[in-house]
Amino acid sequence: MGRYVVRRLLQMIPVFIGATLLIFLMVNVMGDPIAGLCGERACDPATTAQLEKEFGLDKPLWQQYLTYMGNVFTGDFGTAFNGQQVTELMATAFPVTIRLTIVAVLFEIVIGVTLGVVTGMRRGRPVDTSVLLATLVVISVPTFVTGLLLQLLLGVQWKWIKPSVSPDAALGELIVPGLVLASVSLAYVTRLTRTSIAENKRSDYVRTAVAKGLPRHRVVTRHLLRNSLIPVITFIGTDIGALMGGAIVTERIFNIHGVGYQLYQGILRHNTQTVVGFVTVLVLVFLVANLLVDLLYAVLDPRIRYA
Amino acid sequence: MLLEVRDLHVEFRTRDGVAHAVNGVSYEVDAGQTLAVLGESGSGKSVTAQAVMGILDTPPGRITGGRILFQGQDLLTIREEERRRIRGAGMAMIFQDALSALNPVLSVGDQLGEMFVVHRGMSKRDARARAVELMDRVRIPAAAQRVRDYPHQFSGGMRQRIMIAMALALEPALVIADEPTTALDVTVQAQVMDLLAELRREYRMGLILITHDLGVVADVADRIAVMYAGKIVESAPVHDIYKAPAHPYTRGLLDSIPRLDQKGRELYAIKGLPPNLTHIPPGCSFHPRCPMARDVCRTDVPPLYEAGEARGSACHFWRECLHDH
């Protein structure tokens, strides 16, 4: 197990470097990193040259990347467009997005798994067909449309929620945005659970459990669920990284000042250090979440052995 | 009588129509007796057993007629909760493929102990101790250590022993073994079969041995019931059948066993294929494959003729068949 973790950590290094380099290149090559620094107007040539020297932009790109990454590993993520340290932005933005993600994951677990179990047990019945159709619709409607519609209905028409979230972003305010963020994944979790339950329900070991004379609830919880939820847990685990990275749309709709908001501002203002900094952390979260999921898999399924 | 199956009918609804899997099967097993149920794939031998155990998938399966009397009680009319208490404690089943029949994510100790926890209300600790005893009983080496292992960590033969241990845990009056050795290596098959026979004698259980292999039943069975297309076509004491089969299908099965004294000769095979259960041929369902078939076989369904003492054959020409041999 220990050796496996080490190997996986080593494998993460090239992926990490590749992903951050890719973003670094995108931001640098495609954009003009100092374009946003002189306000709305373009900088004059003298200022441009001075700024380029100041930020080390006159050096070759690979050197810039190395310098940047070197700084990152000492905890220096650079300066954001408004003069704040990027780390300060992170300190305010990440807790908000993490709360949002937690709400979303809870929705996936509570609603997604429950619906999946209910439909998987009653495959082909009306309840199954209607939930299945509902999941298709949820998957098909893009998140930003779901978000706008819920905002329109719950926030504007019925006034159940405030249409935009306050800067504190308390947990209670994040319930609807969390649901929006979770929506597509929630539908996938439902379908995945349903398939998994329906498949395992016909399995030999469930039949054995029935033949042993176990009560129905014991057959379902101890034998059927335990096995069926393994792939679901894996999916939810890997989804955490995707949710945090995908929060950008939800955060924009509900005006939540989280990671997505800061990234959006950074992109609009072509602030390299904000964008690359935040993406670097997101990539790390994604990679670590994946590693943890793989390790969890071995705990849940004794047939998996890592060496 | 321990178990009596009376005129059992089971059908399955499929996309291609209603499949008549079991069409009026009757058999009985007495305490301490071994009944071997023989037949090809799709003959309904496993479906009958599943109906007896109460583990038929419904839907698509449906019991459309008949009675199943266990110790005098009709299992098809009692409540599911009573039925559940009988499963595992009164009757138990051994499945063909222990690797898929055992839960892959629970230790074998948990799965064995579960029987005692659920049916006997034992504590987990006591149940674990009983699980070790059981594993010892079926001769699994180092049972005390291996009780924590998972099914995939055992060899095929050992897994099937665990399966047997699980079935015998509560010393049920009846055990149904559905092809218990088919998935095993030939060398291990005999060991597992011997163990099963030995334990059956010791506990004086009734045993229904489902198999497609006439070779294994000769030593262990008291009676044989041969099934074809959801019906019993011949039923007889084991030695009578080996001496002289009273049904051309049974004879076909016997002739297709390779024998040392006929080495070098071409092996006999029954021509044709088992019938499609959604369209079972009229008359005797075996007639399209039968070397003795005549016009009457195409139209008249043969009843189970009394073909001697404690012996039945569903062939219009059972006498010919008996004497031809």
Next chain:
Amino acid sequence: MPEQPYEPERAVAGTGMGGAMDLGASEAVTLEQGPGGPEGTGPVGRPRSLWSDAWRDLRRNPVFIVSALVILFLVFISLWPSAIASGSPLTCDLAKAQDGPGPGAPFGYDGQGCNVYTRTVYGARTSVTVGVLATLGVALLGSVLGGLAGYFGGLPDSVLSRVTDIFFAIPVVLGGLVLLSVVTSNTVWPVIGFMVLLGWPQISRIARGSVITAKQNDYVQAARALGASDARILLRHIAPNAVAPVIVVATIALGTYIALEATLSYLGVGLKPPSVSWGIDISAASPYIRNAPHALLWPSGALAITVLAFIMLGDAVRDALDPKLR
């Protein structure tokens, strides 16, 4: 399997007969391996190809028929929007801003006084173009790279696996924002280019997997033993067997690319006005959500139905091609 004195199980395998037994009996284990699957009806199993079997299934599937009709309709209005909508999507009259339905404008007017119906009809072209071209690009690039890596294995395969890992680690919407925020060209091409750039790893993984599976088939080994060239083996033996999963995933992906284009346009980095796109319209309508919800609802509905149609089509095709999932 050890030798058996008599093994009727084997005799029926592959005939597609006794379809009922796979529903409950343990006897059915070998029955399901037949090429006809548990579907067979006739007394004699007639060998059917995967594709004709799938097509037979699809024709009877209402989900497939409905989604295919929706898609045909979408393609039609992308080619000839003027057939069902008069006027230009760019002719707007501020005096009519936020008005409800009127003559020639069954969906009403948006915040700029543009005819919502006309704009919704014309928006289909953008979505279908982006979806189809991005999918073609992704499928081609992904299956060629993934297929070659899966077939040849070794170093190129490991490199490709790591590269796909890198792409998977970057959140898609984020990548789109970064890349497209600096693009000034207001055509569909940068959007398509971005989708191909970030989408191919998904297909390449699928293609790689199915090529590796197909490669192990006996007839491929046989072809190799007979001295067939790599190109011939890949094209004649492996591609036809590996292409099904790619088609399924690509069809579903087509729907998600359409949604992605709208999302990027909503965020302001995809297409920009004066292009006509549902994403732009939804984005433009969201400030007027209180007074003119219809300007938001119609393009949203059109978008949702389009994406739904492609996802349902993909679902139906997958069900037809993979009998195991039934």
